[in-house]
Amino acid sequence: MSGSVLIAAGGTGGHISPGVALAEVLAEKISNFGFEAVYLHSLVRNKDNPDLLNPPCTVLWHNVPQLGGLKTIIYPFLFLFPFIKTILLFHKLKVRAVIGMGGYSSLPSILYAILFRKQLYLCEQNCVPGKITRIFAKFSKKIAFSFPLTEEYSISGKTIGNPIRKRVIPETLNIRQNENLHEGKKNTVNVLVLGGSQGARQLNQMILKTMENPEIASKYKFRLLTGTSLYEETKNKSDGNAEIISYANDMKPNYEWANIVVARSGAGVLAECLVFGLPMILIPYPYAADNHQKENANYIESQGAAVSIHSTSDDPTRLVQILLGWKDHSEILREMGHTSLSLSNVNAAYQTVSYFFSDKV
Known part of the structure; x- marks a missing residue:
């Protein structure tokens, strides 16, 4: 042709x-x-x-x-x-x-x-x-x-x-980020927060409130990609314990750094997290056309690679509950990571x- x-x-x-x-x-x-x-x-x-x-x-x-x-x-x-x-x-x-x-x-x-x-x-x-x-x-x-x-x-x-x-595809397909987490050790768990290119005020505020929990703060390290329009607002509200970034052209280093991703559930982010074998906490954008983000999140959750939080507020209660439940159970993250990688292409x-x-x- x-x-x-x-x-x-x-x-x-x-x-x-x-x-x-x-x-x-x-x-x-x-x-x-x-x-x-x-x-x-x-x-x-x-x-x-x-x-x-x-x-x-x-x-x-x-x-x-x-x-x-x-x-x-x-x-x-x-x-x-x-x-x-x-x-x-x-x-x-x-x-x-x-x-x-x-x-x-x-x-x-x-x-x-x-x-x-x-x-x-x-x-x-x-x-x-x-x-x-x-x-x-x-x-x-x-x-x-x-x-x-x-x-x-x-x-x-x-x-x-x-x-x-x-440029996003990892050099090797593995789940090295979570294979090094072991029970009984003082491992820091890296949490990457993605609100999309335009950012998500709900996610940013939820994370800042989550970090106020002392058990969470002692175990988890957060990196927020806020979106350029919400960077200053989020930075000013942060107590300095989180790494605040407005936007990243090269996402590969961020995925390689992470043990967990908290994100909306657009198809692109999901696909990229899967190829890096990352467990996800998904907070679908509630006003997406035909509620497609909710269905995306439900599918990934049904396969065992994510947990979903369906909320329109920045109430951190459910997120805190999930992270505390994983705090001393790195085997959960490893298993979710294996599942995540198996769903990737x-x-x-x-x-x-x-x-x-x-x-x-």
Whole structure:
């Protein structure tokens, strides 16, 4: 097959990161999959996204407006002009296949594939499929899932795992962080707290309150990635016992440092924690679309790699209870770490691309 393949990855980081991971594979082995070139299609507002600052292929920028609010009535008119530009550009670049990573920003690419009869493939990151997947599944040739879908959804596809960027993948797959924890020793347990790129005030406040417990403070060391917008606020409220970081472009050292991760339950964070064999305490974002973070967390918990806290407040009671329960039982962390690693798929990016284009390999 000649022509190019395009990856529509322009929404949030949860759509961009796995899209970039697929682009890495395609850029490296493009001829093996029967194409001449690979492109990423992303929103202009994502130009400062760390994954797109040094991309593995050319990024095509667009500015399709978000659907919703007062713009709903006039949305078709706002959408039309950038969509026409997209059509002309894709024709020029000979786009023959489109991979949609989800989110409204993938709509121009997906519509192009449908209208001009190009091959369409979809990647679904969450246990609850997004609107793009639900609406356009019948038009796609193949769909790859990061995690099994919840029972209420019946969409044909293959569960492979969330594609992970090369720079995040550990050098060796093991659970060395928790193998060195032993009962009866004064081991310090490192807790990495991740609120996402925008941060999470709830998580930050919950951790600061948790650290007020003297037993917790004596056993656990916390590192908070607060998000840039919440850094000063969290730093000012901290008593100095926690390591406060606004944002990290390179997450690998943080994962290698950690014994436990406290985080939201977006698919990207889950996939990265799994490949590092990390036990998780998951606090799903309660207002996520279709409550997909809750279902993601429930799945990981059901497999034994995490414990979930479903709360909209920063009350630390349940978190304190969990950490105190683990304080003298490092075997729990080791077992959860083994389970976490067993759920991972470090080769998800290559396997996803191979699944989509297996007839061309």
